[in-house]
Amino acid sequence: MFALKITALIIWIYAILVLKRTNLHFFEFCLGSVGLFFFLMFWVQPIIIEPLSVFVCAAAGLLGDLSGMYDSYYQYAILFIPKDTASVSLSIDYECSGVIEIMAYSCMLWFFPLYNVVEKLIYTCVGVVVIFLANVLRIFVICTLIYFYGNEIFYFAHTIFGRIIFYFISITLYFYVFTRAQIKRQKVGTFNYGHSITPK
Secondary structure, three states: OHHHHHHHHHHHHHHHHHHHHOOOHHHHHHHHHHHHHHHHHHHOHHHHHHHHHHHHHHHHHHHHHHHOOOEEEHHHOEEEEOOOOOOEEEEOOHHHHOHHHHHHHHHHHHOOOOOOHHHHHHHHHHHHHHHHHHHHHHHHHHHHHHHHHOHHHHHHHHHHHHHHHHHHHHHHHHHHHHHHHHHHHOOOOOOOOOOOOOOO
């Protein structure tokens, strides 16, 4: 299995070099970002998923402590919402960690042709922080709704309302990093005023 992954990595790098040499930038972006995403999922995701879940739980727990609505057991990546009728515990697992969204954003950014290396480093850090905080806010909103309305609202809070908030912030990030930059930096030809010719 490891040999297969190494072979796939070599083929992917070679294909990227060929596309770069032939100036096929769109295909380089697609193959590069998708390929990098899968390689990160294979090798990096298993390493960072647990600490990332702990960090998300700890950050969301700070908001819980400030509001007094829930407690954080971040060592176990669990949030506990005390209720008079039935208390609720939320586990910050793979889906709630935000690892997929962080990797997808980073992979697209590093094959986006409009930025240099320094800009990509800066926007990677900014994007990771924004996605992390958006995920923390999403979890805080879910816990808040459960605190006030009980476990019956869990599906709506987690699957619909929380994701709307998270994806709204993510779309805003994507707009400023990708779409707005594309519009501002694109060049649509050149225009020069011709010299006037005075008739003799």
